[in-house]
Amino acid sequence: MNDAQALAKESWDIVIAGGGNAALCAAIEAAEAGAKVLILEGAPKAYRGGNSRHTRNFRCMHHGALGPLVESYDEQEFWADLLRVTKGETDEDLARHTIRTSAECLPWMQAHGVRFQPSLAGTLSLDRTNAFFLGGGKALVNAYYLTAEDLGVRVLYDAQVTHVAMEGRRATHVEATIGDTPLRFATRAVILASGGFQSDIDWLARAWGPSARNFLIRGTPYNRGVVLKDMLDQGAQSVGDPTQCHAVAIDGRAPKFDGGIATRLDCVPFSVVVNRDGERFYDEGEDTWPKRYAIWGRLVAAQPDQVGFSIIDSRSIDLFMPSVYPPITADTLEELAERMELPADRLIATIEAFNAACRPGEFHPQDLDGLATEGLEPPKTNWARPITEPPFYGYILRPGVTFTYLGLKVDRTARAAGPDGPYDNIWSAGEMMAGSILGQGYLAGFGMTIGTVFGRIAGQEAAAHVA
Amino acid sequence: MLLDISLQTDPGTISDDPVMEARRQIEICNACRYCEGFCSVFPAITRDKVFADGDITQLANLCHNCRGCYYACQYTAPHEFDLNLPRALATARVESWERLAWPQAPARLFQRHATPVALMLVVSLALLFWLISALPGGGDGFYAWLSHGAMVAIFTPAFLLPLVSIGVSLRRYWVETGGGAVTGKAMAQAIRDAGRLRNLSGGQGQGCNFEKAERFSDARRHAHQAVMYGFLLCFAATASGTVLHYVFDAPAPYGFWSMPKLLGVPGGLLLVAGCAFMLVLRRKADPALGAPGRSGGESAFIWLLGLTGLTGLILYALRGSDATGIALAIHLGTVLALFLLLPFSKMAHGFYRFAALVRDAGDR
Numbered sequence: 081m082n083d084a085q086a087l088a089k090e091s092w093d094i095v096i097a098g099g100g101n102a103a104l105c106a107a108i109e110a111a112e113a114g115a116k117v118l119i120l121e122g123a124p125k126a127y128r129g130g131n132s133r134h135t136r137n138f139r140c141m142h143h144g145a146l147g148p149l150v151e152s153y154d155e156q157e158f159w160a161d162l163l164r165v166t167k168g169e170t171d172e173d174l175a176r177h178t179i180r181t182s183a184e185c186l187p188w189m190q191a192h193g194v195r196f197q198p199s200l201a202g203t204l205s206l207d208r209t210n211a212f213f214l215g216g217g218k219a220l221v222n223a224y225y226l227t228a229e230d231l232g233v234r235v236l237y238d239a240q241v242t243h244v245a246m247e248g249r250r251a252t253h254v255e256a257t258i259g260d261t262p263l264r265f266a267t268r269a270v271i272l273a274s275g276g277f278q279s280d281i282d283w284l285a286r287a288w289g290p291s292a293r294n295f296l297i298r299g300t301p302y303n304r305g306v307v308l309k310d311m312l313d314q315g316a317q318s319v320g321d322p323t324q325c326h327a328v329a330i331d332g333r334a335p336k337f338d339g340g341i342a343t344r345l346d347c348v349p350f351s352v353v354v355n356r357d358g359e360r361f362y363d364e365g366e367d368t369w370p371k372r373y374a375i376w377g378r379l380v381a382a383q384p385d386q387v388g389f390s391i392i393d394s395r396s397i398d399l400f401m402p403s404v405y406p407p408i409t410a411d412t413l414e415e416l417a418e419r420m421e422l423p424a425d426r427l428i429a430t431i432e433a434f435n436a437a438c439r440p441g442e443f444h445p446q447d448l449d450g451l452a453t454e455g456l457e458p459p460k461t462n463w464a465r466p467i468t469e470p471p472f473y474g475y476i477l478r479p480g481v482t483f484t485y486l487g488l489k490v491d492r493t494a495r496a497a498g499p500d501g502p503y504d505n506i507w508s509a510g511e512m513m514a515g516s517i518l519g520q521g522y523l524a525g526f527g528m529t530i531g532t533v534f535g536r537i538a539g540q541e542a543a544a545h546v547a
Numbered sequence: 548m549l550l551d552i553s554l555q556t557d558p559g560t561i562s563d564d565p566v567m568e569a570r571r572q573i574e575i576c577n578a579c580r581y582c583e584g585f586c587s588v589f590p591a592i593t594r595d596k597v598f599a600d601g602d603i604t605q606l607a608n609l610c611h612n613c614r615g616c617y618y619a620c621q622y623t624a625p626h627e628f629d630l631n632l633p634r635a636l637a638t639a640r641v642e643s644w645e646r647l648a649w650p651q652a653p654a655r656l657f658q659r660h661a662t663p664v665a666l667m668l669v670v671s672l673a674l675l676f677w678l679i680s681a682l683p684g685g686g687d688g689f690y691a692w693l694s695h696g697a698m699v700a701i702f703t704p705a706f707l708l709p710l711v712s713i714g715v716s717l718r719r720y721w722v723e724t725g726g727g728a729v730t731g732k733a734m735a736q737a738i739r740d741a742g743r744l745r746n747l748s749g750g751q752g753q754g755c756n757f758e759k760a761e762r763f764s765d766a767r768r769h770a771h772q773a774v775m776y777g778f779l780l781c782f783a784a785t786a787s788g789t790v791l792h793y794v795f796d797a798p799a800p801y802g803f804w805s806m807p808k809l810l811g812v813p814g815g816l817l818l819v820a821g822c823a824f825m826l827v828l829r830r831k832a833d834p835a836l837g838a839p840g841r842s843g844g845e846s847a848f849i850w851l852l853g854l855t856g857l858t859g860l861i862l863y864a865l866r867g868s869d870a871t872g873i874a875l876a877i878h879l880g881t882v883l884a885l886f887l888l889l890p891f892s893k894m895a896h897g898f899y900r901f902a903a904l905v906r907d908a909g910d911r
Contacts, residue, residue: 126623126625136581195584195750195751200581201590201593213581214751215584215585216621217581218618218621226761226762335627340579340621341579341581341621342558342575342578342579342628343578344578397552398550404574404575407552407555409552
């Protein structure tokens with residue numbers, strides 16, 4: 081009998097579906113309260129931790145310096161930031177609860193093995209709002225697994241939860257496939273923290289449309305929404321737009337899954353972006369890149385073949401963080417068009433029209449310099465400098481999906497609800513319920529805040545239930 | 548200055564060439580930057596956008612193989628980027644030691660294999676046994692077995708020639724990595740960094756990930772501190788003896804309350820304990836995160852270093868007995884082998900590492 085079969089014979093206080101930040105926070109809280117906890121992580125050990133593996137920081141309210149955070153970031157400002165990105169698609173009560181609780185989470189994280197570091201090079205704008213993990217999200221995940229294991233939490237990898245069996249409002253056991261073996265785990269409480277469905281490309285294509293098949297998935301290939309679908313099929317109450325995902329523009333040569341941060345591309349504001357037909361389609365200089373990279377995912381998704389081409393000249397190559405993929409390089413625009421498989425005449429016409437619309441003025445790459453085109457549609461409203469100095473460089477843009485919005489509806493105690501109201505013994509945390517708070521857009525580091533706050537709550541509540 | 552983007556590699560093109568492969572991985576690190584707080588390597592990476600061969604040599608020698616970045620990395624295998632930066636830098640590092648060595652052939656031999664190191668020890672021991680039996684003694688203590696003049700005649704060239712060799716290598720290193728004038732400030736910073744092994748601290752004092760995988764531990768740092776300070780104390784003991792001999796006309800033997808013994812006995816104990824501890828830790832560490840094909844040479848060097856301390860302590864313990872001659876031959880033979888291998892064994896890493904720390908302190 082192997083480990084999984086032995087564990088399936090035991091009876092558990094709490095079984096947790098998922099093995100990322102929220103699941104681990106829940107496991108640690110529950111184990112510290114004395115519960116006997118089993119984590120069923122769908123990924124193999126090397127890929128454990130879901131999208132948390134790819135994260136780098138934690139957005140946190142604070143008054144005065146806290147850990148690596150400087151100055152203050154109060155509830156009102158945090159809430160205003162959230163309101164701005166979600167355009168009101170949020171639950172104020174849950175959101176404010178998350179914001180308020182975030183402050184006490186940072187010391188809790190440190191006490192459970194997470195280490196923070198000063199803001200990374202090139203991210204100084206976040207040193208007041210976001211606490212960066214030393215080594216990134218995988219280091220955080222490692223620290224939590226060690227802490228959880230030291231507390232007696234058991235973990236099974238390659239353990240895809242397939243079904244939460246219920247009697248009325250009560251979960252009775254969890255069915256999972258461990259490797260190839262289907263097993264049942266009897267439990268008194270269930271915490272669901274297994275993320276969204278963005279890695280199930282078929283589901284994504286049904287929700288978004290067939291063009292979604294050309295999207296890249298920035299995170300784990302293991303967030304296939306299996307548990308989410310099982311719960312929705314059983315009538316669980318949902319939140320979040322089922323057709324929407326959060327996508328940013330990333331390097332089009334990135335891996336289909338798991339490309340993470342390194343596939344980021346920061347050249348757009350200094351470039352001209354054309355589609356497959358060599359046509360511009362949006363103002364590349366509308367705002368600084370940190371404020372615009374998210375909308376470019378959708379912009380590129382709306383273009384033919386879901387692809388964009390960002391073109392700069394040699395004067396701009398040193399203005400942005402290096403991309404992991406070398407640019408496509410050529411001494412003439414014609415040659416560049418050929419290498420990027422663009423119609424050369426169209427590309428040259430577009431660049432010439434752009435160059436002709438540029439006006440003299442001061443170019444300031446770090447600020448909105450107001451150096452705008454004149455009489456061009458669409459305009460470029462900042463950093464509009466003619467593309468004339470060879471060599472010319474091109475980068476390919478594709479939409480990179482970060483997460484989906486559809487999730488389980490929870491209350492302040494992280495309890496999920498079925499058709500007849502709250503379940504007796506099912507809680508949910510992390511990306512799987514984040515749509516309650518983040519109904520649209522994204523705020524850097526806020527996914528980890530939701531996961532930590534609601535993971536801890538779910539762990540505490542479930543432990544209290546089984547105590 | 549125009550950025551030479553042609554130096555950039557494709558992240559998907561894994562290379563067998565140590566420098567190319569280290570460059571590929573460093574470029575991925577520079578696009579991620581999550582590990583910035585672990586050690587000096589990552590801040591040094593962020594100061595560049597493209598990496599020439601000399602930059603790779605510098606980064607490789609700055610890396611202390613703490614392995615923190617490996618366990619934190621989201622791009623390790625089975626991810627297609629297949630990052631293993633500790634191994635990539637270790638591979639480029641040992642390759643640089645063998646390339647920059649003068650001459651290269653002995654470095655390739657002794658860095659890689661244990662047997663030649665053992666043979667070198669055997670030959671050195673045989674030489675000392677023969678010299679002690681063939682040459683007349685002349686003096687008190689161990690000088691009764693081998694005269695001071697004979698020792699000086701053997702060890703002066705055996706010490707100075709390897710130092711000349713290392714000097715040539717360091718000059719080559721400095722040229723290859725484009726180092727400029729050395730400032731006192733950079734030197735002082737490098738001494739502090741080396742003295743505290745700051746780059747094995749994990750950035751926050753939690754230590755490294757050498758023998759306990761993703762758990763942090765200070766064991767390797769402590770073992771290395773024992774080896775380094777043990778060796779330096781032993782070296783200081785010998786140097787103090789030289790000063791006593793020539794300046795104060797006070798030749799050996801020295802009593803326990805003398806500088807050579809007060810430095811040498813704790814130094815020897817530290818060296819032996821440190822080397823033993825290091826060998827134990829190496830058995831627990833994952834070899835896939837170190838340089839491939841150098842484990843034998845490295846372990847043999849640690850044995851040799853530990854034996855130097857151990858035989859010195861035995862010589863002291865057996866002073867005045869009939870076995871002094873044998874103990875003296877063994878100790879001096881071990882020391883001779885260690886000196887001769889200085890530029891060609893893992894010992895050389897100390898010099899390159901220090902140069903890398905000086906260079907890095909100057910760049911900051």
